[in-house]
Amino acid sequence: MNLRTLLEEKKSSIVKKWVHVIFEQYPPDSTNFFLTQKDRFLNPVGHAISEGARDIFNALVDDSEPEKFYPLLNDIIKIKAVQDFSPSVAISFLFLLKKVIRVEAGAEIARRNLTPELEALESRIDQLILLSFDIYSKFRERIFEIKNDEFRRMTFRLLQRANLICEIEGEKTTPGEETVITNK
Amino acid sequence: MAVQKPEELSKVVYTFPSTPWMDTPVEIKKGIFCWGNKEKSLKAVGFPNPRQWSVTDEDWKLPDNWKEIFIEGLRERVDKYRSFRLFLDICVRCGACADKCHFYIGGGDPKNMPVLRAELLRSIYRKYCTTSGKIMGKVAGARELTTSVIKELWYYAYQCTECRRCSLFCPYGIDTAEITILIRELVNLLGLNIEWIAGPVANCWKTGNHMGLLPHTIIDIVSEFKEAIYQVTGLKVDLSYNRKGAEILFVHPSGEYFDPNGNVTFMGYMMLFHEIGLDVTLSTYSSEGGNFGFFTSNEMAKRLHSKIYAEAKRLKVKWILGGECGHMWRVWHQYHNTWFGPVDYLEEPVSPITGTKFENAKSNKIVHITEFTADLIRHGKLNLDPKRNDKYVVTFHDSCNTSRAMGLFEEPRYIIKNVCNNFYEMPPQTIRENTFCCGSGSGLNASENMELRLRGALPRGNAVRHVRDKFGVNTLANICQIDRATLQTLVDYWAKGVAVRGVHELVGNALVMKGEKERTTDLRGDPLPGKEGE
Structure with missing residues (x-):
């Protein structure tokens, strides 16, 4: 038996445990809501994280290409980037997977001498962690961008009225995409 | 987002501390x-x-x-x-x-x-x-x-x-x-x-609107709208202010004078009023439908609200028509009569075009613009070309106040279905009386609380994303100025590629006006479908 077969066997218990510990990072009063409300529109956080965790685990076991992980991590980290987490805690859910795999399948892995395969798997999780840093930074940057865009939309007409925006002949000026602001 | 010290970082705690x-x-x-x-x-x-x-x-x-x-x-x-x-x-x-x-x-x-x-x-x-x-x-x-x-x-x-x-x-x-x-x-x-509420309240008390716009500024802005409408339709559309003896006083959120999405919605109203020859006037003093006093105290809400009726009395209008605003309608429907009682100097609203009596407005004498427009469409009074909105695949966001405080569900949808060919609903648990808030209402539409707003907008953004991916929805229509100003930002994060639009912007696009030139662009100056090369 190789690690892949073992992990496939233990998939449901590992994913369940992983999702559980991810939600333990939220206040205890909220953990239950995120875990039990199954309607994806009434519990978008619970749905995105539960489904995302399952898909990430499947992709890891299937040895998928890195591109496959990007949208999966994106959907989870996009949410975590606006919640009450420090950057380190926001992406710590991937570290938790390593821990869960060792708890759920560690003994079996040791017994079957699959430790080198586990190390390889953990390296791949480490790669996902690095990718998560990028994604987290991207969304934090995005928050500042949308703030900036909103501010520009709000002030566009003011600037236009104060003749502080120059329009280039033949080109339409739209809020957020103004061409030049003069030093009037 | 807290920044941790190195020694804190080294102590990785995976669970949340539990205290009552x-x-x-x-x-x-x-x-x-x-x-x-x-x-x-x-x-x-x-x-x-x-x-x-x-x-x-x-x-x-x-x-x-x-x-x-x-x-x-x-x-x-x-x-x-x-x-x-x-x-x-x-x-x-x-x-x-x-x-x-x-x-x-x-x-x-x-x-x-x-x-x-x-x-x-x-x-x-x-x-x-x-x-x-x-x-x-x-x-x-x-x-x-x-x-x-x-x-x-x-x-x-x-x-x-x-x-x-x-x-x-x-x-x-x-x-x-x-x-x-x-x-x-x-x-x-x-x-x-918070200043985002206290500032607009002070402005409104001093000038009549949250933005602090003075009469000459309002008139100046509207002249720009007239010019923009002329460019699109070739028609000179007029709009009167402070005109005594007009039949109807129109009150709308002042954000529509400044916010780009609001601007185009306001142009939609102007075109509609022109087309049906409505005897309507606006006020530069009662120039705010919204009421940030309502987010402050009962007394302040009442103080700001009183100007609308005072102005209706001064101008001797018969009834009031209200624009696409959210909490304005909660104030009208759930507080006005408690504060002032039924108004005895206005008349029960009757549409001068269709003769429809708005019996629902018998007491407080104000009609919602979507009730008014839906009635016009129902009676075949508007010539509409929905193909002009064909590039829009539309869904409708029920604003909290118009839905839960006044039950206005059908009229905006009826209008949208008549002015657009592509309309899809979001999942039922997220619309109508179950609607999810934009996350920025009640005066929280500032920018310093962006993380809060983004969290609040997640359920709505998630539903928008679903219809975007499933039906190709690219337009989120709504009838609230706070939605128009803030949802664009929040949707840009949660469901990128979806544009926020007022319902009367879509009406303005589809409205075939008497004597207009052949239109090549929509109200934003973007080419109409099939006119891209012109």
């Missing part, structure tokens, strides 16, 4: 709160205890007798408003409301559960207004009022958009938004507000 809510002190976080009010904004309306203070300072410079002011204020309101006392007394903490708040759903902070948010005040009420609380204290759910509790009340009262989704699910009918409203009113007694 009363023992969990408030931690005021950046990205969640709005900046505190300025001294001058409170002074402008004669509010108590105006001073310069900062949310991030330890000392909020409360007046010496702050405790007495708060508790007396609470007792006074409990005696004055029977509903308030009832809402404080009858909650059995069943939890039906707990998971209905968009901020809780998106963020997971337990103090955003409506029941717990209300409990922040109930615990004070028990301590100072009930015998059991006075004697048994914590056992009876009571707690001491401290400066930390004041901060907590302020912090969480400005994390509720008063959208009333939670109230929909309360088996006792407790309106939790009313509790937020009263918490805000009480902290206002201590001079604690």
